[in-house]
Amino acid sequence: MLEVNNLECIRGARTLFSNLNFSVQPGTFLQLTGPNGSGKTSLLRMICGLLAPTQGEIRWQGANIRALGEEYFSALTYIGHRNGLKEELSPLENLRISNGLAGVHVSLRGCRGILQTMGLAGQENLRARLLSEGQRRRSALARLLVRKSAMWLLDEVFTSLDSTAVALVKSLVEGHLSSGGMAIVATHQELDIRAGSFRRLELAS
Amino acid sequence: MNGPPTLSMFRWIVVRDLTLAWKGRVDVLSTLFFFLIVVSLFPLGIGPETQLLRLIAPGVVWVAALLASMLSLGRLFANDYQDGTLEQMLLTPQPLYLVVLGKVVALWLVSGLPLTLMSPLLGIQFGLSSNALSVLVVSLLIGTPVLALIGSIGAALTLGLRGGGVLISILVLPLYIPVLIFGAGAVDASILGSGGQGSLSLLGALLVLALVFAPWAASAALRISLE
Numbered sequence: 001m002l003e004v005n006n007l008e009c010i011r012g013a014r015t016l017f018s019n020l021n022f023s024v025q026p027g028t029f030l031q032l033t034g035p036n037g038s039g040k041t042s043l044l045r046m047i048c049g050l051l052a053p054t055q056g057e058i059r060w061q062g063a064n065i066r067a068l069g070e071e072y073f074s075a076l077t078y079i080g081h082r083n084g085l086k087e088e089l090s091p092l093e094n095l096r097i098s099n100g101l102a103g104v105h106v107s108l109r110g111c112r113g114i115l116q117t118m119g120l121a122g123q124e125n126l127r128a129r130l131l132s133e134g135q136r137r138r139s140a141l142a143r144l145l146v147r148k149s150a151m152w153l154l155d156e157v158f159t160s161l162d163s164t165a166v167a168l169v170k171s172l173v174e175g176h177l178s179s180g181g182m183a184i185v186a187t188h189q190e191l192d193i194r195a196g197s198f199r200r201l202e203l204a205s
Numbered sequence: 206m207n208g209p210p211t212l213s214m215f216r217w218i219v220v221r222d223l224t225l226a227w228k229g230r231v232d233v234l235s236t237l238f239f240f241l242i243v244v245s246l247f248p249l250g251i252g253p254e255t256q257l258l259r260l261i262a263p264g265v266v267w268v269a270a271l272l273a274s275m276l277s278l279g280r281l282f283a284n285d286y287q288d289g290t291l292e293q294m295l296l297t298p299q300p301l302y303l304v305v306l307g308k309v310v311a312l313w314l315v316s317g318l319p320l321t322l323m324s325p326l327l328g329i330q331f332g333l334s335s336n337a338l339s340v341l342v343v344s345l346l347i348g349t350p351v352l353a354l355i356g357s358i359g360a361a362l363t364l365g366l367r368g369g370g371v372l373i374s375i376l377v378l379p380l381y382i383p384v385l386i387f388g389a390g391a392v393d394a395s396i397l398g399s400g401g402q403g404s405l406s407l408l409g410a411l412l413v414l415a416l417v418f419a420p421w422a423a424s425a426a427l428r429i430s431l432e
Contacts, residue, residue, distance in 0.1 A: 048296060051432050074298035082289025088228040100217030101297045101304075103210040 001025055001061060002047070002151065002182065008055035009042050016042055017203055018055065024182050026150070027196040029173065032186040034203030040186035041081070043203070044153050047184065048078045074102075078153040083140035087129040091120055091139035094128060099146050106146055118142045119165065133160040141169060144176075152176060152183040214299045218307030219314075225284075226315045232280060233315045240273035240320050244327045255332045262331035263341065263392035270320055270345060270388075271381050274352040275374055277316040281308060281360040282427070283369070295431060301424040305361075309353050309420065317349030333396070340395040340405070347408045348388040354412075354419035355380045361426035384411060 008018040016039030032040045045051040058065050085094050118138040177196030247265050285291035328338045359377035363369035387404045394401035
């Protein structure tokens with residue numbers, strides 16, 4: 001379970017949010033909404049541990065994530081604005097490297113299968129530079145299927161995806177929720193998630 | 206504790222960066238070419254005065270190695286920062302220390318090591334004896350990893366800053382001075398016939414110190430730069 005206690009974020013001279021309290025149980029889908037610049041990305045990065053909160057704390061299974069260190073990172077998969085792909089490498093190479101770094105072992109055939117699921121059949125060996133924006137996003141999202149982390153943190157991942165891909169990601173998220181995972185997703189799209197429990201958190205500007 | 210996964214992650218980092226270096230080999234080659242040209246300019250500029258050339262050789266080769274390794278630092282984190290892969294590396298369930306160390310090792314394999322291997326050829330232009338040449342190679346072999354390690358701190362600190370290239374040289378060059386003194390000093394000593402073992406030992410001590418502290422400092426700097 002993820003708990004956020006009394007969280008505050010100050011970027012520059014602006015207070016983006018303060019006194020933020022919520023918790024996310026297994027099987028919960030939490031949608032973050034709010035106008036641009038309201039701190040959705042900052043909140044997600046704080047939950048990742050990339051950004052230190054100015055006040056308050058974030059707890060994972062009862063322990064502060066600052067104290068958990070690297071162990072905590074195996075509980076989450078974060079996909080941000082930037083895809084985290086090397087343009088010079090193919091989706092297959094990108095996926096294999098990212099598996100290697102995460103310490104997950106998936107066979108070459110398994111990786112191909114995952115990229116096929118993501119609708120990248122035939123493009124596995126093209127350089128990411130040559131792929132369209134949406135295909136690159138699909139390639140980045142393939143990481144979700146490999147790692148099987150308890151918590152998915154997705155930041156505006158639906159932009160530049162076509163409707164089939166949006167439906168695909170939605171079904172992946174539903175599968176993740178029904179197997180007891182949690183997802184925190186910053187998006188403006190109205191998502192009709194049919195699994196787990198749905199919650200919405202609106203960050204005011 | 207978790208030996209095998211940590212080791213395999215380290216290997217993945219090195220393999221990854223070497224693959225990327227291969228794909229962008231023009232960058233790698235230009236650094237080496239820079240080293241080659243800078244060192245070769247001196248004999249051409251000074252003329253065939255063997256005595257003088259022999260005296261300045263250690264300093265010239267070492268200063269050129271310093272500048273060349275600084276040129277290569279820009280590649281260490283900047284590209285990974287821009288496309289978001291660095292962020293993903295910070296989120297791997299392994300110590301960040303090893304990520305940095307892996308990247309530095311890969312950087313050294315494509316910059317420091319080839320530069321060291323080229324150095325005897327360049328030393329011949331300066332009329333160095335075979336004994337001095339071997340000390341030059343050994344000093345670079347120990348010294349260039351120190352340069353890459355110290356440089357990684359500077360590269361991590363200046364990440365995402367405007368004018369990072371100039372800033373990195375201001376930060377890193379003063380820290381390179383001890384390496385320069387002991388590295389060039391060892392070759393000097395061997396030319397003068399007193400061996401140079403003392404300087405090489407001190408260089409080795411610097412390497413151990415840098416191995417322990419530099420990746421740690423660079424990791425802390427990376428976490429700050431990525432906030």
